[in-house]
Amino acid sequence: MRLLSVTIENFRNIRTAQVEPSRQCTLVVGPNGQGKTNFLEAIYALTTLRPLRTSRFVELIRFGSEKARVEGRFELGGAQRIIALEISRGVRSASVDGKKAQSLSDYFGGVSVVAFTPDDLSIIKGGPEGRRRFLDRAVFNRFPGHLESSREYLRALRQRNQLLRSGGERTVIEAFDRALIASGSAVIARRIAFVQELSEGFQNSFEAIAPGDGGSGLRYVPLCGRCGLSDVGPGGAVSFDSIQDAFSCLLRERLAVDMERGFTSVGPHADDISVSVGGRSARAFASQGQQRALILAFKIAELENLKSHLGVSPLLLLDDVSSELDPERNHFLMDYLRGAALQCILTTTDGNLVAQAAGSEACFLEVSDGEFSLQKST
Numbered sequence: 001m002r003l004l005s006v007t008i009e010n011f012r013n014i015r016t017a018q019v020e021p022s023r024q025c026t027l028v029v030g031p032n033g034q035g036k037t038n039f040l041e042a043i044y045a046l047t048t049l050r051p052l053r054t055s056r057f058v059e060l061i062r063f064g065s066e067k068a069r070v071e072g073r074f075e076l077g078g079a080q081r082i083i084a085l086e087i088s089r090g091v092r093s094a095s096v097d098g099k100k101a102q103s104l105s106d107y108f109g110g111v112s113v114v115a116f117t118p119d120d121l122s123i124i125k126g127g128p129e130g131r132r133r134f135l136d137r138a139v140f141n142r143f144p145g146h147l148e149s150s151r152e153y154l155r156a157l158r159q160r161n162q163l164l165r166s167g168g169e170r171t172v173i174e175a176f177d178r179a180l181i182a183s184g185s186a187v188i189a190r191r192i193a194f195v196q197e198l199s200e201g202f203q204n205s206f207e208a209i210a211p212g213d214g215g216s217g218l219r220y221v222p223l224c225g226r227c228g229l230s231d232v233g234p235g236g237a238v239s240f241d242s243i244q245d246a247f248s249c250l251l252r253e254r255l256a257v258d259m260e261r262g263f264t265s266v267g268p269h270a271d272d273i274s275v276s277v278g279g280r281s282a283r284a285f286a287s288q289g290q291q292r293a294l295i296l297a298f299k300i301a302e303l304e305n306l307k308s309h310l311g312v313s314p315l316l317l318l319d320d321v322s323s324e325l326d327p328e329r330n331h332f333l334m335d336y337l338r339g340a341a342l343q344c345i346l347t348t349t350d351g352n353l354v355a356q357a358a359g360s361e362a363c364f365l366e367v368s369d370g371e372f373s374l375q376k377s378t
């Protein structure tokens with residue numbers, strides 16, 4: 001997959017921009033507040049239909065404009081495809097080759113993106129909700145069906161919570177549980193499968209960025225561990241049936257408490273992932289630099305994993321990554337970017353920090369007050 005060109009209109013502070021990124025690294029340079037993150041956000045919204053920072057799409061429309069539009073021309077498996085996103089007040093619409101997208105898989109087919117933003121740095125120490133969202137974004141990339149299972153699960157969860165709140169009968173609640181267990185187990189299964197796939201690559205890339213920090217670990221910690229499903233780290237095989245059994249056992253165990261409290265207290269919406277550094281909990285003990293290295297290691301492992309399992313090389317968006325890293329870690333990252341055969345877009349306030357990533361075909365863009373100008377292509 002490759003992004004050949006992107007056209008942006010009235011998106012945040014970008015009135016209009018037309019950019020043809022390099023097939024390798026595109027370096028977007030400019031002072032604070034000029035539109036660097038906005039540019040990545042436009043590409044991110046286009047390729048995922050999700051906002052990068054805010055959850056409100058209307059905020060993406062340029063002040064005083066009626067609608068924002070982002071259009072990308074991609075090369076996908078030898079063919080070209082144009083996908084477009086339009087956001088007008090309250091409505092978001094997506095099209096593929098000029099026609100309204102019929103389904104999400106129709107829209108996404110083959111387009112994937114991995115993004116790093118400074119906001120990701122709060123993941124390690126923040127609450128489990130942030131970690132679940134972070135994990136799910138990566139799982140959607142790897143298993144597109146995860147989106148549908150997650151939505152089904154949330155629907156079933158809302159219904160169950162409504163029943164619990166309104167004092168529904170135990171037998172009625174149990175009848176509703178079937179849908180909850182089926183979709184919830186699918187969500188858990190994909191998260192487990194993803195973490196297992198990622199674990200080794202995550203450890204390796206952390207070791208490369210931060211040698212001497214004692215290694216890292218990643219585990220999915222399902223609440224149904226209490227019903228016999230163990231924490232899931234590298235290697236352990238878990239069958240779908242055993243997940244279903246453990247989840248339904250847990251729901252039964254908690255039913256009385258849930259009826260009393262009026263909400264569902266267990267399930268994938270309450271699970272967590274545990275990240276460790278040097279054998280200790282990263283949430284409790286990781287330093288700032290280690291947190292950055294952990295998130296980067298996760299992103300690099302995610303990218304490599306997508307390449308090896310789906311055969312696609314996602315577009316990598318790195319927002320202001322270098323200013324968050326010490327020289328040694330930055331050096332590793334830039335070396336990796338230059339060596340890896342991938343398309344990436346990097347933003348920075350200081351071009352010197354990322355110059356090392358520029359391979360033979362890099363492209364330098366300068367941004368000022370939402371306007372982009374090509375400085376040079378190597």
Ligand SMILES: Nc1ncnc2c1ncn2[C@@H]1O[C@H](COP(=O)(O)OP(=O)(O)OP(=O)(O)O)[C@@H](O)[C@H]1O
Binds near residue numbers: 034036320
């Ligand atoms: N909907 C909007 N309409 C117009 N301007 C907006 C909108 N949303 C944000 N902005 C403006 O965009 C600018 C910020 O852009 P952006 O976050 O891309 O900066 P940046 O270049 O990444 O800066 P930094 O280096 O500080 O991260 C701010 O001046 C902000 O007021």
Ligand SMILES: [Mg+2]
Binds near residue numbers: 036037038319320
């Ligand atoms: Mg920024």
